[in-house]
Amino acid sequence: xxxxLYYKVNDFERESVKCELxxxxxxxxxxxxGVCRIRKNIDGKLFSLTYGKFTSIAVDPIEKKxxxxxxxxxxxxxxxTLGCNFRCDFCQNxxxxxxxxxxxxxxxxxxxxxxxxxxxxxxxxIAYTYNEPLINYEWLKETAALSAKKxxxxxxxxxxFINETPLYNIIDNIDAANIDVKSFRDDFYKKYCFxxxxxxxxxxxxxxxxxxxxxxxxxLIPGLNDSDAEINDIADWVxxxxxxxxxxxxxxxxxxxxxxxxTPLDTLKKAQDIASRKLKFVYIGNVPSNETNYTYCPKxxxxxxxxxxxxxxxxxxxxxRCTNCGYHISSIVL
Numbered sequence: 001x002x003x004x005l006y007y008k009v010n011d012f013e014r015e016s017v018k019c020e021l022x023x024x025x026x027x028x029x030x031x032x033x034g035v036c037r038i039r040k041n042i043d044g045k046l047f048s049l050t051y052g053k054f055t056s057i058a059v060d061p062i063e064k065k066x067x068x069x070x071x072x073x074x075x076x077x078x079x080x081t082l083g084c085n086f087r088c089d090f091c092q093n094x095x096x097x098x099x100x101x102x103x104x105x106x107x108x109x110x111x112x113x114x115x116x117x118x119x120x121x122x123x124x125x126i127a128y129t130y131n132e133p134l135i136n137y138e139w140l141k142e143t144a145a146l147s148a149k150k151x152x153x154x155x156x157x158x159x160x161f162i163n164e165t166p167l168y169n170i171i172d173n174i175d176a177a178n179i180d181v182k183s184f185r186d187d188f189y190k191k192y193c194f195x196x197x198x199x200x201x202x203x204x205x206x207x208x209x210x211x212x213x214x215x216x217x218x219x220l221i222p223g224l225n226d227s228d229a230e231i232n233d234i235a236d237w238v239x240x241x242x243x244x245x246x247x248x249x250x251x252x253x254x255x256x257x258x259x260x261x262x263t264p265l266d267t268l269k270k271a272q273d274i275a276s277r278k279l280k281f282v283y284i285g286n287v288p289s290n291e292t293n294y295t296y297c298p299k300x301x302x303x304x305x306x307x308x309x310x311x312x313x314x315x316x317x318x319x320x321r322c323t324n325c326g327y328h329i330s331s332i333v334l
Contacts, residue, residue, distance in 0.1 A: 002051035002138050004039055006166050017046045021137055022085045022161050023199040035194070036135040038083035038101050051139045053106035055096050056080040056130040059121045061310035065129060065157050066285055068295065069246050069332045070176045070213050072305050073312035076155060077118035080130025081106065086159050087194040088182070090221060094256040097131045111143035115150055125153030125175070134162045137170075144173040160203035161195055167206060176213035176333075178248075179204050183218070183225040184234045192224070192258075201237070208241045213333055217248040217285070220263050220271060231271045235278040244280050244331035251286035268292075281331065295332070300325040304332070 010016040015030045019039055026034035028041040038050045060078045062071055082105075084097035091097055109117075118126050126147050128140050133156060144154040156177040179200065183189060186197040207214050216238060220226040238245050249271050251263040268284045272292060275282040284292040295305035297316065302324035304316040316323050317332060 001047050001049055004046040004048050005138055005141075006163070007039075007046040009044060015041075015044060017041050017044065019046055020163060021135070021166055023163060023196060024085060024161075025163075033101075034085075035087070036083045036085040036132070037099070038081075038135055040101075048136065048138050049101040050081040050083060050106070050136050052108055052110055053101075053103075054079055054081045054109045055106055057107075057109070057117075059123055060127065061312070062124070062127075062155075063307065063310050063312060065127055065155060065178050065215075066217065066248050066283075067155065067176055067178055067213075067215055067246075068248070068283060068293075068305070068307070069215065069281070070155070071124050071153070071333055072295075072314055074124045075122065076125055076127045076153070077114070077121055077123040078127040078129050079109065079114060080128070080133065081136055082131060083135050084132040084159070085135050085161055085195070086132065089192045089257040090219065090252060090254075090260075091256045092219075092253075093130055098256070111139065111146050114143050115147050115152065118147065118152055119150065123152075125155060127155040127157060129155075129157035132159055132161075134158055134166075137166060141170050141173075144170060148173040158203075159195070160200040162199070162203060164202070164206065167203060171206070171210050171212070174207075174212055176215075177207055178215045178217055179207070180217050180219070181234060184230050184237070185225065188225055205241065208245070213331075214241075215246040215248065217250055219250045219252050219286075220268060221252045221258070222260055222263055222267065224260070226263070226267055226271060228270075228274055231274045232278075235275040235282075239278040242331070243278065244329065246281045246283060246331065247275055247279050248283050248285050249275065251284070253286070297322040297325060297327050297329070299327040304329070 006020040153175040160179040189195045280298040293307040306313045
């Protein structure tokens with residue numbers, strides 16, 4: 001447990017505090033937690049209950065984040081804990097993200113130990129993932145700084161729901177991020193996620209402007225966020241930032257509170273076709289491996305990267321250029 005950054009004592013109710021980490025800006029009464037369930041008011045001070053406490057640790061393929069253009073074929077030490085500042089009805093990791101803090105199911109991992117584990121496992125760095133990593137802000141901030149000093153990469157897998165000041169105060173040590181854009185409609189965020197769209201878009205825009213490697217994922221849920229118009233709107237926005245940003249269209253499976261049937265492959269392929277009119281790299285995920293996961297040269301369609309499950313072969317790109325036609329691809333980091 002550690003005292004939180006970004007909070008203040010409520011001027012009107014002296015026993016409550018206002019958390020200013022994310023756009024919920026929760027006013028938290030004594031002995032209560034915010035929306036995220038892991039930032040708690042104890043005697044008029046806000047504490048992070050999950051500082052150094054983790055439920056999930058693994059060495060994953062970088063493609064699992066998913067990051068397809070950031071050191072493809074590499075491994076990354078991945079770590080997550082409890083809690084989330086969203087309440088998505090369709091959450092794929094609800095067992096940890098929607099849980100109250102429970103000391104009995106976590107293990108201690110200090111920033112120093114996390115960095116040593118990443119190095120011992122020959123990973124390129126640390127991915128903050130599984131649950132929403134930004135709510136465990138204090139540990140992430142310290143670990144990312146230490147990791148960067150040791151020459152490791154830092155990767156965020158996040159819903160992007162964070163206030164600007166905290167984001168700017170970690171961004172120097174973040175190398176790459178996959179941000180979930182769950183829908184391009186604010187009413188979807190309010191109804192199904194207990195969140196808002198604009199702060200998420202702002203986070204992506206800040207990361208791009210700061211020259212961070214960014215990839216975007218949208219889980220397509222039949223009848224809710226898979227219309228042609230919405231896919232076109234997301235693609236328009238992404239292309240306005242950079243048309244080489246990889247866009248992952250992920251297949252939905254019934255989870256948690258939602259029992260809508262799985263996303264048909266035809267729906268995913270149609271969405272891929274629509275998005276590909278604006279974007280150079282659009283991928284389909286959460287489906288059996290196929291050539292929709294390959295990376296092709298936008299100019300000559302030469303295969304640059306083959307993927308079979310999490311087995312990755314970089315074959316058609318060298319020094320940032322297609323080996324067949326010489327086309328320069330700026331978004332692939334090797």
